[in-house]
Amino acid sequence: MTSDFSRIPPHRLSIVVPMYNEVDNVEPFVTAVHEALANYPFEWELIIANDGSRDGTREALDEQVKLRGPHVRPVHLWRNFRQTAAMQAGIDAARGDVIVTLDGDLQNDPQDIPALVEKLLVDDLDLVAGWRQNRQDGFILRKIPSKIANRLIRRITELEFQDLGCSLKAYRTSVLRRVRLYGEMHRFIPAWMATVTSPARMSEVPVRHHARTRGESKYGISRTLRVVLDLLAVNFFLRFAGRPGHFFGGVGLGIGMIGGLILSYLLALKLTGESIGGRPLMWLGFFCVIGGLQFLTTGVLAELLIRIYYDRGESAPYHTTNGPALPESEGWHRQH
The missing domain is CATH 3.90.550.10 (Spore Coat Polysaccharide Biosynthesis Protein SpsA; Chain A)
Structure with missing residues (x-):
């Protein structure tokens, strides 16, 4: 070229x-x-x-x-x-x-x-x-x-x-x-x-x-x-990047809804007189609800962090051993 x-x-x-x-x-x-x-x-x-x-x-x-x-x-x-x-x-x-x-x-x-x-x-x-x-x-x-x-x-x-x-x-x-x-x-x-x-x-x-x-x-x-x-x-x-709460909140709501449906189903069985205490499904529903709540709170924290990120910027991912930078007028090369 x-x-x-x-x-x-x-x-x-x-x-x-x-x-x-x-x-x-x-x-x-x-x-x-x-x-x-x-x-x-x-x-x-x-x-x-x-x-x-x-x-x-x-x-x-x-x-x-x-x-x-x-x-x-x-x-x-x-x-x-x-x-x-x-x-x-x-x-x-x-x-x-x-x-x-x-x-x-x-x-x-x-x-x-x-x-x-x-x-x-x-x-x-x-x-x-x-x-x-x-x-x-x-x-x-x-x-x-x-x-x-x-x-x-x-x-x-x-x-x-x-x-x-x-x-x-x-x-x-x-x-x-x-x-x-x-x-x-x-x-x-x-x-x-x-x-x-x-x-x-x-x-x-x-x-x-x-x-x-x-x-x-x-x-x-x-x-x-x-x-x-x-x-x-x-x-x-x-x-x-500007709305991390939507990501974590969406995941949290999805998992929480699954847990809620599972526990609602088990509640219906309990009301009909069936025993649900030893069912693994109860533990799955319980942990889904807890996990959903954790994702929701993580979304709130992420929203706070992203605002700090935009307000204060990011520190450089390196350290140098150089001295002070050259003045703007020095250190340039031009063909004569």
Whole structure:
């Protein structure tokens, strides 16, 4: 994909990259980004969130700052918080009007960055996601879990994205900052953004994909289970984020009504002279009523908690060892 820079409105670009134990990819990746943006006419910065790496990634990143300049900005997390939290750390540190995220293993191609930004700004969108049409991954360990996850996500979120697992995405910063990421939620960013902007302002474009040549993959079959669990949370928030009492209350009323019907039936038998004391059905009815009441009270508590959540916000799911942030006027790179 090629870009016509004359069509792109003026902006500042922040590139956010989570890294974990990628010491062999640090120098090649930073070089690839600089080559991809060699003729980029706007200010940009490269933020690499080092997710508690223990293989020398931190030292390699600090060396790149010395070689390239302050526009290369490492964010060092003091332990491994996983990819989503590292990505959120980078997003929090970003200062650009546009944020592009991608993986640091060089499977995403930095050459696609300008085209995604052009699509985002020229078409006035809030999100442009990459679509790896020709994936260069192992079929069993990567493609099958990805297909399963994408199918589940599309079915539940009703968003017609073909490749939600692709980290290469471009965002309008003002919209992206209205959502927070945790768990394995980096896969569900389009779903979360659909709660703060229209799906009509999101798009998907084909991007290149390369086989990993350095380091070890951090993905596998085990992630599918975590994705399913997080998908349940996404589904809950999409449908009941502002009214959790309706969810818990609905479940509580249903269970309570079943218990009430069972006890009413047993009461009718008792009135006809039958013994009901030793029937397991009585215990089932009793516990259904108790369970229904518990769900109802949980719904009330959830309503209180969700109001606190919206009023006070959410604390960041990570801690960094970095010093104070750079002033807005420093740390930018521009081709001369």
